[in-house]
Amino acid sequence: MAWLHTWLGLCFGWLLFAIFFTGTLSYFKEELSHWAQPEVPVRAVDTRTALGNAQAYLAQQAAQADTWYIMPPTSRQAALEVMWQAPPGAGSRFISKPLDPASGALVAARDSKGGDFFYRFHYELELNYPFGRWLASAAALVMLIALVSGIITHKKIFKEFFTFRPGKGQRSWLDGHNAVAVLALPFHVMITYSGLVIFMAMLLPVTLMTVYKGEPAGFYQALFPNAFPAPAKGEPGTLVALPDLYDQAQRQWPGARFSRVEVQHPGDQGARVVFYRHGGDRVAYLPGASLAFDGVTGQLIESAIPGDGAMLVAGGFYGLHMGQFAGPVERWLYFVFGLSGTAMVGTGLVLWLTKRQLKHAREARPPFGLRLVATLNLAGMAGLLLAVAGFLTANRLLPVHMVGRAEWEVRVFFLTWLVSLLYAAWRPTRQGWVHQLSVAAVLYAVLPLLGMVTTARGLPQAIAVQDWAIAGVDLTLLGAACMLAWLARKVAVKSATRVAPARVARVAP
Amino acid sequence: MKKPLHISTRYRLGVASRCLAAGLGGYALASAAGSFIAFLMPGTLAHMAIGGMMVGFIVYVLAVIWAFACASALRAWLGIGGTALALALADLGLYRMATL
Numbered sequence: 001m002a003w004l005h006t007w008l009g010l011c012f013g014w015l016l017f018a019i020f021f022t023g024t025l026s027y028f029k030e031e032l033s034h035w036a037q038p039e040v041p042v043r044a045v046d047t048r049t050a051l052g053n054a055q056a057y058l059a060q061q062a063a064q065a066d067t068w069y070i071m072p073p074t075s076r077q078a079a080l081e082v083m084w085q086a087p088p089g090a091g092s093r094f095i096s097k098p099l100d101p102a103s104g105a106l107v108a109a110r111d112s113k114g115g116d117f118f119y120r121f122h123y124e125l126e127l128n129y130p131f132g133r134w135l136a137s138a139a140a141l142v143m144l145i146a147l148v149s150g151i152i153t154h155k156k157i158f159k160e161f162f163t164f165r166p167g168k169g170q171r172s173w174l175d176g177h178n179a180v181a182v183l184a185l186p187f188h189v190m191i192t193y194s195g196l197v198i199f200m201a202m203l204l205p206v207t208l209m210t211v212y213k214g215e216p217a218g219f220y221q222a223l224f225p226n227a228f229p230a231p232a233k234g235e236p237g238t239l240v241a242l243p244d245l246y247d248q249a250q251r252q253w254p255g256a257r258f259s260r261v262e263v264q265h266p267g268d269q270g271a272r273v274v275f276y277r278h279g280g281d282r283v284a285y286l287p288g289a290s291l292a293f294d295g296v297t298g299q300l301i302e303s304a305i306p307g308d309g310a311m312l313v314a315g316g317f318y319g320l321h322m323g324q325f326a327g328p329v330e331r332w333l334y335f336v337f338g339l340s341g342t343a344m345v346g347t348g349l350v351l352w353l354t355k356r357q358l359k360h361a362r363e364a365r366p367p368f369g370l371r372l373v374a375t376l377n378l379a380g381m382a383g384l385l386l387a388v389a390g391f392l393t394a395n396r397l398l399p400v401h402m403v404g405r406a407e408w409e410v411r412v413f414f415l416t417w418l419v420s421l422l423y424a425a426w427r428p429t430r431q432g433w434v435h436q437l438s439v440a441a442v443l444y445a446v447l448p449l450l451g452m453v454t455t456a457r458g459l460p461q462a463i464a465v466q467d468w469a470i471a472g473v474d475l476t477l478l479g480a481a482c483m484l485a486w487l488a489r490k491v492a493v494k495s496a497t498r499v500a501p502a503r504v505a506r507v508a509p
Numbered sequence: 510m511k512k513p514l515h516i517s518t519r520y521r522l523g524v525a526s527r528c529l530a531a532g533l534g535g536y537a538l539a540s541a542a543g544s545f546i547a548f549l550m551p552g553t554l555a556h557m558a559i560g561g562m563m564v565g566f567i568v569y570v571l572a573v574i575w576a577f578a579c580a581s582a583l584r585a586w587l588g589i590g591g592t593a594l595a596l597a598l599a600d601l602g603l604y605r606m607a608t609l
Contacts, residue, residue, distance in 0.1 A: 211548070212554060313559075
């Protein structure tokens, strides 16, 4: 069992570290997006007015589109987002615009993927569908196996929970690995298993096909009953006012929030308007839960979907994974647990290396395998932190009106990572760690300063107007800078005391 | 698996074989077990499918653990392959009986 745990962990460790870390950042997706587009004004949430403004804008700009998608603002998402299908041959499939929810005017915000980049990266890895999702799911399965085999390996789980032997090299890494793993074990199991549950139809299609006798369309109709509209009638019709429909939806589901309003065939006699319930209204997330209205008469057509039995259990896992229900305290808990998962993978990777380095401590040149793992450890962990900093720095420094700006942010992310990898290959030592961690610390510390210079919403301004999303991101960046500086110092002190007796510091964790 | 002092080709092949049994065999077993559980589930077709798939992942994890916990690679193949085959045959029967 220890063998399985060790080698699965090593092969998938760097990928899992990246998935865990970017996934952890995704718990503040909306806040990061707001930080990345500080031009979007924050208004008091008024869904009714926002829907009216969206309807007016779309009627003017996208009258010919087959479907409109309206994402009303929430307490965490400032912009009113409207989206429609692009005409064929326009490059991307959808056109998306941020609007000021109070006026309906287009917001001239810098083009950025913001927090959405980290969110999508953590399950698609910037690979094409379906390969990214398959790879991320394989990593999730490996993680689950590593957790189970880790528990089996771990015989004295209770006693060792209270054991920490700092400053003892390999022992300390083992204790640290066990502590972060056991401390948040229910979270690790939940987050990994639920990740698989979210993509189950893609991952186990055979089961789906056998139950539905080869015609899985019925499955999606059961889950998303309002996502399959009848074709347009071809006769013009006047779309009912969306604010009035919103009032009706509120009467159906008092107090409900809606994450998306979909207008199917606008301007047609067969138009339909679907209100999708916000996932944060309850813990279990049923993505198809929605109200459908006739878009011309305004009559309710269809409400709710079955949410009991196995569906409720699956929805519960989905909701727990996404954490949309979480308030500020729960959200920070998610963040801390996510970091502990990241640390669990990271300490495991370091542990693998320190254990084997002891054996080769006397050799002038460590074997290739150790050098490779040392390189990938450095680039996979410190390098990822640098890449994230690179992405955020690009967001602050690239010209606001640059063409392809959002794509360049992503390119800077990967270029930074590549530079880190090359440097790590050249210097996979403790010294390399000190250098990369120090650069990361400086970058994270500089980011809030850059915000003060290049945006109108730097840290002092954000605090002054009580914009806690931007202030929170900036303060967290400063906190991360302190943490990284402390880590860099710690590694530096260690390598200074280590180099003298024997030349063991050739390859560092 | 106990690691021998000298790593022989035989040992390496055994590991490779277990990896295949765990990865591919485990996937086949998870799919077959998922379908089997689904047919036993109460509720609508969607409930059945979701219940089956959710159990399928757990079966996959257990299959991989088993592939590396059992005494030999041959046993891993027999255990996983045999169970998958038996479940697939049961699935076939249930599939014939079920009406959409």
